[in-house]
Amino acid sequence: MLRGVVVKAYNSYYYVQTGDKLTMCTLRGRFKKERFSLLVGDEVEYLPLDEGKGVIETILPRRSMLKRPMVANVDQVILTFAAASPDPSFVIIDRFLILAELSQLNAQICLNKIDLADAAEIGQIVDLYRKIGYSVLETSVKTGQGIDELRRQLYGRITVFAGPSGVGKSSLLNAVEPGLSLVTGEISIKIGRGKHTTRFAELLPLAGGGFVVDTPGFSFTEFADIVPTELARAFPEIAAAAPACKFNTCLHHKEPQCAVKQAVTDGCIAASRYASYLEVLSEVQENRKGY
Numbered sequence: 001m002l003r004g005v006v007v008k009a010y011n012s013y014y015y016v017q018t019g020d021k022l023t024m025c026t027l028r029g030r031f032k033k034e035r036f037s038l039l040v041g042d043e044v045e046y047l048p049l050d051e052g053k054g055v056i057e058t059i060l061p062r063r064s065m066l067k068r069p070m071v072a073n074v075d076q077v078i079l080t081f082a083a084a085s086p087d088p089s090f091v092i093i094d095r096f097l098i099l100a101e102l103s104q105l106n107a108q109i110c111l112n113k114i115d116l117a118d119a120a121e122i123g124q125i126v127d128l129y130r131k132i133g134y135s136v137l138e139t140s141v142k143t144g145q146g147i148d149e150l151r152r153q154l155y156g157r158i159t160v161f162a163g164p165s166g167v168g169k170s171s172l173l174n175a176v177e178p179g180l181s182l183v184t185g186e187i188s189i190k191i192g193r194g195k196h197t198t199r200f201a202e203l204l205p206l207a208g209g210g211f212v213v214d215t216p217g218f219s220f221t222e223f224a225d226i227v228p229t230e231l232a233r234a235f236p237e238i239a240a241a242a243p244a245c246k247f248n249t250c251l252h253h254k255e256p257q258c259a260v261k262q263a264v265t266d267g268c269i270a271a272s273r274y275a276s277y278l279e280v281l282s283e284v285q286e287n288r289k290g291y
């Protein structure tokens with residue numbers, strides 16, 4: 001029996017990667033009776049047959065599951081932004097972070113095109129997010145800065161790259177591993193019914209082990225599903241301050257004796273983060289009125 005990771009599901013075959021070998025597997029019949037849905041990212045044990053074929057006998061327990069796209073065992077999302085061209089925006093960074101947090105993904109920030117930016121300005125952004133507890137990697141495909149570190153972050157893990165269009169996601173991946181081309185495109189961060197992608201996710205294996213999820217039009221669970229009182233959970237520093245609010249249903253907006261608003265006044269919570277929180281809160285509240 002061999003062990004591997006399902007990298008692609010197509011025409012009732014599961015393509016299982018073991019080292020640099022790809023095996024075209026079918027699923028043992030009993031799984032079909034159980035209506036078990038095997039996902040890209042699942043770890044399996046299979047019996048190898050002739051001609052690069054095999055039969056999947058065991059599915060190992062899942063560590064995590066991302067719903068849209070359906071991928072098992074995603075270890076991290078690398079939220080990529082540009083230090084310039086397009087200019088970074090706090091609210092866009094925060095929107096991506098909210099979506100990652102609500103999908104319970106371990107989020108890292110990558111600030112690319114660092115060669116184009118003013119160091120002091122970028123330092124402010126980097127410090128703000130590091131203080132909250134996010135890891136921020138500064139990279140440049142042009143000068144090679146941070147590429148080795150990014151490569152180390154990817155090895156041995158299943159990673160989703162996300163971020164606005166044109167920030168350099170494909171370029172970064174190509175710098176990490178020449179020849180690997182990611183089908184990218186802007187994530188839908190619109191409110192309401194998002195676009196559905198019909199193409200299934202696929203895992204791209206990296207030479208040093210680990211995989212990158214190739215997901216065109218990738219969208220996290222959308223804001224539409226959020227209950228207003230749960231939004232604060234997507235902001236680690238707001239969630240940390242909230243227990244000291246007078247009301248346990250506090251939305252940190254108009255309520256009196258709000259510890260979050262106090263922390264913003266004291267400078268403990270960044271004003272830009274609180275502004276992003278309020279912006280998304282009002283969208284979430286507006287959205288729920290339609291139901």
Ligand SMILES: Nc1nc2c(ncn2[C@@H]2O[C@H](COP(=O)(O)OP(=O)(O)OP(=O)(O)O)[C@@H](O)[C@H]2O)c(=O)[nH]1
Pocket residue numbers: 112113114115116139140141142143164165166167168169170171172183184185186
């Ligand atoms: N100066 C500079 N330019 C970069 C860097 N990384 C990428 N670029 C350029 O930025 C442009 C966009 O890069 P892509 O890799 O296509 O961006 P993407 O995020 O994959 O874009 P989508 O496919 O639209 O999601 C290209 O012209 C790249 O050459 C960098 O570190 N520095």
Ligand SMILES: [Zn+2]
Pocket residue numbers: 242245246250251252253255257258259260261
């Ligand atoms: Zn409050």
